[in-house]
Amino acid sequence: MPTPIATIDETHAPDLGSWVEGADMHPDFPIQNLPLGVFSVDGQVPRGGIAIGAMILDLAALAHSGLLEGEALAAAKAASGPTLNPLLALGTGPRRALRRAVSALLAKGSPKQPDVTPLLVPAHRARMHLPARVGDYSDFYVGIHHAAEVGALFRPEQPLLPNYKHIPIGYHGRASTIRPSGSPVIRPNGQTRGADGDLPRLGPTQRLDFELELGLWIGPGNTQGQPIPLGQAWEHMGGLTLLNDWSARDIQAWEYQPLGPFLSKSFHTTVSPWIVTTEALAPFRIAQPPRAEADPSVLPYLQDAKDQDKGALALDLEVTLSSAAMRARGEEPQVLSHTQACAMYWTLGQMVAHHTVNGCALESGDLLGTGTLSGPEPGSKGSLLEITRGGAQPLQLPREETRTFLEDGDEVVLKGRFMAEGRRSIGFGECRGVIASAPQI
Structure with a gap:
């Protein structure tokens, strides 16, 4: 055993x-x-x-x-x-x-x-x-507060689609552009929707965003065709990292229908370089928050009492932003978000169980992102898309600087700290990235 x-x-x-x-x-x-x-x-x-x-x-x-x-x-x-x-x-x-x-x-x-x-x-x-060669990368959407708020921006009549509370939503990302903390984030070029119904344009994204996520490193894989039961999912986990899945929101809005994100997500993903192992996490595993009484029950393969009892994490998360001008003046970064990882609607174990239920083979070193983790309160949002309400409410920085989305020279830093009563807190180190200008086409 x-x-x-x-x-x-x-x-x-x-x-x-x-x-x-x-x-x-x-x-x-x-x-x-x-x-x-x-x-x-x-x-x-x-x-x-x-x-x-x-x-x-x-x-x-x-x-x-x-x-x-x-x-x-x-x-x-x-x-x-x-x-x-x-x-x-x-x-x-x-x-x-x-x-x-x-x-x-x-x-x-x-x-x-x-x-x-x-x-x-x-x-x-x-x-x-990078701590491992990433053979494959999948990104989930388990932060329900993020999903609901973003959904409300684009679908006020139905913020959460009918499948959200039945299935851990995810998509396959691009492993070749995952980079360790500190690597420059080059602003991507891509197609965006033209103004007033004009033809689309090709050029640098004007709505560059960060996403506060966790990354799960896979330990032992599974044989193709053999799903990983939820009760055994933690045996296939190696540990966690911080993950910033940078997003070009204007490119995404034009390309995502009907197949989902493509170039808007594949240009760069930043991870903190240290893997906090599942062994180190043992004192910080806590009960998954109960679902609302009105929420539907999930299918049996996503049910496990032990996973519900120890499937969430006592983890505080923080995002800071500093402009190039702020750093030149020696000013402290501005805190954009402070939230908790227990905002996840689906557990890490449910992510693994669902990913393999069709027989998909996970391999050692594969990386699974949680998707953006936001809380329900102001000050707990894990993306500028939420913080600025899609750009409608600019963010105020020192010395009259404002932001709706990220500008060249901006530096975003993710931090995370595991904390529990009577335990020494531990963390990931930083997940840092500075925006560099787009190459000319």
Whole structure:
């Protein structure tokens, strides 16, 4: 039998500290987190690492150090190359063994501190890469408040379509344009609707937007033709990342009927480079908020009592925006949104179960986006489309700057923090992108 994903063990102890300087005070990467990523230094070959405070533990070096054995050693070896796909494919057992071994090595009082210290690399010297080779990328639409508000902008008489509360809506995205945090976001060109019924025009989008999402990294895949039952979905998850699925709203409005988003979504998707593993998430799994009494019941393959009991996450999310002028003046970014991940109408497990119910094969390193996560209150919206009511209510920035949608030089940063009473909070690090001008055609 597989190790239960939700196991809370000694690695989560809130009083556990690390001998790594500053790690205990780090807002995202204390010893209770130990997220996985891929980094390189000074042009060397990329390899796997674990974040601890402001340092990175080199897993390739650790695998050759003689400090590990058994499943932990196998996991470190699988993470020694330029992608984490081999490690994700091993599943939760080896990942958990590696986590426990590394936690013991980094804990205060560890007798192995002199042996581990040379294996640490300052994070500021490292270049972060995508943590896995993304074979396929699908984006869902599980944020019901976003779906309802956007629907109301375009279909006031029917904001949610009849299928929304029966099926986790999703579409297939473009894996080749997923980039790690910090990569420039080049404004896309595309066709947009002409004014007053004129012929369409080709040019840079004028309605560039961000989308606050989570990304789910797939661990072990499934055999084609063999669906993943909801009760086993967490066994196929590797961990989470922040995800910004940048959107060209004017291109989208012209192209999306009848087949959905295409060029308006495929130009760039930004992810935070660290995978917060499902093992690290164990103390932050909470009950899925109950549905309204008037909501329909779902089909049996999307029903599981344990998933409802532990399928949601105690996760706060935030979006900030700074213009080029604000940064030049040294001004703080403006907070655009603060919301919670429990705003998801469908759980991560239901996303996985539905994605495979037709026999679709998921593979290690595949990425699933949740879709935009917004809350019901002002100040909790996960896109400018909602914040500015489709551009009708401009956003006020310092020094009389305004925005309806993003302009060149704007920087958007997503942040997320897992928090629960009696637990050390952990985070993702930043998911950052600066808008660059469109190329001339």
